[in-house]
């Protein structure tokens with residue numbers, strides 16, 4: 001039996017839409033062993049058959065590697081809230097590919113795992129930090145190969161996550177995005193994306209509050225999230241360094257340091273302070 005821990009992730013980090021993300025210390029736990037059918041052991045409200053995302057990912061990975069898949073036993077403890085913008089689906093994909101790789105005695109390198117998880121998920125912003133840990137920016141070339149740059153913040157930096165008790169599906173949050181953007185909006189956003197990775201890797205955290213907005217996704221998703229403006233204002237007053245929508249939302253996140261003063265949260269929300277972790281998925 002393999003035991004795997006996969007971290008939560010926060011994707012986009014403002015303007016780094018579909019390419020930038022970080023890993024944080026909330027973990028899904030999986031116990032996996034080969035079996036003659038699919039058995040899912042979990043208290044969570046998750047599919048217990050082949051539609052289970054960990055199981056279907058293991059099957060797809062076997063098939064990708066040309067191996068016969070008969071079934072699998074999976075015990076699943078999910079601590080990452082689902083459909084909340086903290087990478088719960090990516091964690092299932094990374095967990096599934098990692099499990100298959102381990103059960104098949106490691107035919108794939110970490111680079112192969114990154115490429116396969118990215119092709120399964122559709123973009124690398126959640127899966128890559130879930131695999132490598134840290135803060136990552138990834139580029140996918142035409143052949144589906146992923147090139148990643150990774151950093152750890154130079155100074156002590158934490159992430160405050162305001163988690164909603166209501167879901168927002170990624171499909172819905174992507175459906176509101178335009179197909180095309182003006183050149184002005186692209187310049188506005190890509191300058192901030194590059195600057196955000198530079199500020200995080202160089203420890204220039206005082207600049208984050210000026211550079212974390214974007215004109216790619218946040219303005220279009222904001223109306224889907226009740227209390228968005230109120231929470232941004234509360235974060236600002238509490239001394240947050242940079243505030244952003246986590247992934248497709250509804251979680252709203254902020255980079256914070258020791259000067260941050262936690263506050264009473266509005267109804268339907270809870271605030272947690274998390275660490276950015278240096279390591280991604282691992283087998284215990």
Ligand code: HSE
Pocket residue numbers: 011012017018019123125126170173174217247248
């Ligand atoms: N980059 C993705 C999005 C993350 O914002 O839609 C969620 O999969």
